[in-house]
Amino acid sequence: GKKIVIVGGVAGGATTATKLRRLDEQAEIVLFERGEFISFANCGLPYHISGVIEDRKKLLLQTVESMNARYNLDIRNFSEVTAINREEKTVSIKHVQTGDEYTESYDVLVLSPGAKPIVPPIEGLKSANVFTLRNIPDMDKIKAYLEDNKPNNAVVIGGGFIGLEMAENLVHAGVNVTLVEKLPQVMGPVDPEMAAIVEDELRKNGVELILGDGITDVLEDGTKVVLESGKVLESELIILSIGVRPENKLAADSGLELGERGGIKVNEYLQTSDESIYAMGDAIEVTDYINGQPTMIPLAWPANRQAHIVGHHINGRNIAYPGTLGTSIVKVFELTAATTGNSEKLLRRLGIQYDVVHIHPLSHAGYYPGAEQISLKVIFDRETGKIFGAQAVGKDGVDKRIDVIATAIKGGLSVYDLQELELAYAPPFSSAKDPVNMAGYVASNIVDGTIETVQHYEVDELLQDGAFMIDVRTEKEHADGKIEGSKNIPLDDLRNRLDELPKDETILITCQVGLRGYLASRILQQNGFKVKNLTGGYKTYSIFK
Ligand code: FAD
Numbered sequence: 001g002k003k004i005v006i007v008g009g010v011a012g013g014a015t016t017a018t019k020l021r022r023l024d025e026q027a028e029i030v031l032f033e034r035g036e037f038i039s040f041a042n043c044g045l046p047y048h049i050s051g052v053i054e055d056r057k058k059l060l061l062q063t064v065e066s067m068n069a070r071y072n073l074d075i076r077n078f079s080e081v082t083a084i085n086r087e088e089k090t091v092s093i094k095h096v097q098t099g100d101e102y103t104e105s106y107d108v109l110v111l112s113p114g115a116k117p118i119v120p121p122i123e124g125l126k127s128a129n130v131f132t133l134r135n136i137p138d139m140d141k142i143k144a145y146l147e148d149n150k151p152n153n154a155v156v157i158g159g160g161f162i163g164l165e166m167a168e169n170l171v172h173a174g175v176n177v178t179l180v181e182k183l184p185q186v187m188g189p190v191d192p193e194m195a196a197i198v199e200d201e202l203r204k205n206g207v208e209l210i211l212g213d214g215i216t217d218v219l220e221d222g223t224k225v226v227l228e229s230g231k232v233l234e235s236e237l238i239i240l241s242i243g244v245r246p247e248n249k250l251a252a253d254s255g256l257e258l259g260e261r262g263g264i265k266v267n268e269y270l271q272t273s274d275e276s277i278y279a280m281g282d283a284i285e286v287t288d289y290i291n292g293q294p295t296m297i298p299l300a301w302p303a304n305r306q307a308h309i310v311g312h313h314i315n316g317r318n319i320a321y322p323g324t325l326g327t328s329i330v331k332v333f334e335l336t337a338a339t340t341g342n343s344e345k346l347l348r349r350l351g352i353q354y355d356v357v358h359i360h361p362l363s364h365a366g367y368y369p370g371a372e373q374i375s376l377k378v379i380f381d382r383e384t385g386k387i388f389g390a391q392a393v394g395k396d397g398v399d400k401r402i403d404v405i406a407t408a409i410k411g412g413l414s415v416y417d418l419q420e421l422e423l424a425y426a427p428p429f430s431s432a433k434d435p436v437n438m439a440g441y442v443a444s445n446i447v448d449g450t451i452e453t454v455q456h457y458e459v460d461e462l463l464q465d466g467a468f469m470i471d472v473r474t475e476k477e478h479a480d481g482k483i484e485g486s487k488n489i490p491l492d493d494l495r496n497r498l499d500e501l502p503k504d505e506t507i508l509i510t511c512q513v514g515l516r517g518y519l520a521s522r523i524l525q526q527n528g529f530k531v532k533n534l535t536g537g538y539k540t541y542s543i544f545k
Helices: 011-023 042-049 064-071 136-149 161-172 192-204 249-253 300-314 344-350 398-410 415-420 435-447 459-464 475-480 491-496 515-526 537-544
Strands: 003-007 028-032 074-076 079-085 090-095 101-105 108-111 115-117 153-157 176-181 208-211 215-219 224-227 232-234 237-240 244-246 277-279 328-332 335-341 355-359 374-380 387-394 468-471 486-488 507-510 531-534
Touching: 003 011, 011 028, 011 064, 011 300, 028 079, 042 136, 042 161, 064 074, 079 249, 108 300, 136 237, 153 161, 161 176, 161 192, 161 237, 161 328, 192 208, 192 328, 192 335, 192 374, 192 387, 192 537, 277 300, 328 398, 335 398, 344 374, 344 387, 355 435, 355 537, 374 398, 374 415, 374 435, 374 537, 387 398, 398 415, 398 435, 415 435, 459 468, 459 507, 475 486, 491 515, 507 515, 507 537, 515 531, 515 537, 531 537
Parallel strands: 003 028, 003 108, 028 074, 108 277, 153 176, 153 237, 176 208, 468 486, 468 507, 507 531
Antiparallel strands: 079 090, 090 101, 115 244, 215 224, 224 232, 328 335, 335 387, 355 374, 374 387
16 A cells, blocks of 8 residues: 655644545555644633633543554554655654654655644743643643733633634633734634624723734833833733744755745645645635635645545545635634624725625524624625625624535625525524525625615714715614714605715715615615615614724
8 A cells, every 4th residue: 555644633634634544454554743632622722721721631532543544544643744855755753752863655645744833933922821722732731821920811812713812711711801903803804894703892891902903022030011002001012913923944954845925825625735645624725715815724624535536546536625715613701603605804805896795684483582793794796796705703603604605605695695695594593584695685785776875984084075964863862872974854754855976966964773774775866866775784884983
């Protein structure tokens, strides 16, 4: 049989090893892992730090022994692969405890070395109270630090998924958390008005949020964090989570081709520029499924899927990897925030024409207890209705809607097709018109020109330039909070008050979430007015303000 050597024993590496065995009983499969643990649940690490996942053992999905026994593998932990000799088809290995070095030959080499936390060159980040989180030992160190030092406060640097999860779990552990993010918003992959809902939730739960400010220095043994603004934060504990960089040293040293941001370049079968060497997971550059550009998307689903594809390709079956959609989800206290595909800001940066809808439907029938509002945004091609992406934030039902839309995208469905999805409904679960259907109806109206919309960030400037806006909510809703300059004409009075509206200019319409605005649009259009409805209504506008 073939001799296959795998570098990295967690998401991509361990999955490849077991796949290979299922496909070929004869293959010799050697897996090297630098650390002690293989196949552990990295995604669960933040939750053991707070004790939400109480039992540490639950994160250790497999041991070297259990996996060797079941799959007849040759797994060697504490073993770092230090070099690849492509001509001889060998790798050099160093045992990290004994220092022993040796070489091992391969017919096929699989690289799944992952990505490591970015640590900027600031001397103070070497202090004993500064941590990054990637693996079990990192987690153990943070947990031990919490137990030994009982810090009152912590500074989490970086508002990505890991930063958000750490902020929440530290709060659960009784620590006062300040979260610092250099961008003006948390959760980079979503658009700012969606992130703003998450930011509110963080503040509501006592997290002090500092946005648009980065760290410049860490002083006094890690007890002071200095920000670009000059602000100085007390920090008994610092979690550094500003992103990851691909572990590309092996690949780079052996002359494999890398992308601009350092990801290992691969073809559609995950072969590197050397066809006997495959690479996958956080270490590789992938193609963005929506826009076709090279990108880096360090998530667990792609690593698992790629492992499947590599296992098959080594055994002679060609399954192409079509690119990464970037579907992802995070829990932030009581909220769930999820996204799939491209964001509006990414499309704008790439110069791709799009349109968006914002809707705020309930997670299930309003008359059944426990219904919660979902803020759902769908981004699509205004000409064809092709779905570019979707984002949702809410307390309930967010995961389902994003997963349905992610499935629709992979199935090549358009916003028209979203209307046609026949989804499971009974009052505790959804409405007869599911939020995904609703988004389809609203977006289809835009694609076929039935309604025109205006976006929350365009409104202020239009009003300053003298645009006329009506707010069709009730008088009370208007009095409780409104877009400055909007004139209140409740929807039910609209037909009797048409004489108050200008015939010769485009009228902007707003309501609470966009639905009454749509009804008003239809009334006014049929009476000869030109109108644009504010997508997402006052709700989206006010979140963003
Ligand atoms: P890894 O799983 O990181 O495995 C790489 C392994 O290779 C490492 O164990 C490393 O020690 C080893 N290695 C590297 N170089 C060598 C070498 N030269 N020799 C030997 N061994 C080597 N993704 C999600 O989709 N959802 C989540 O909720 C989520 N939560 C996360 C939470 C945390 C705290 C972290 C750290 C990650 C999370 N991720 C999540 C990301 C997900 O874990 C990764 O995308 C996934 O593990 C990538 O798999 P991989 O095989 O590329 O790398």
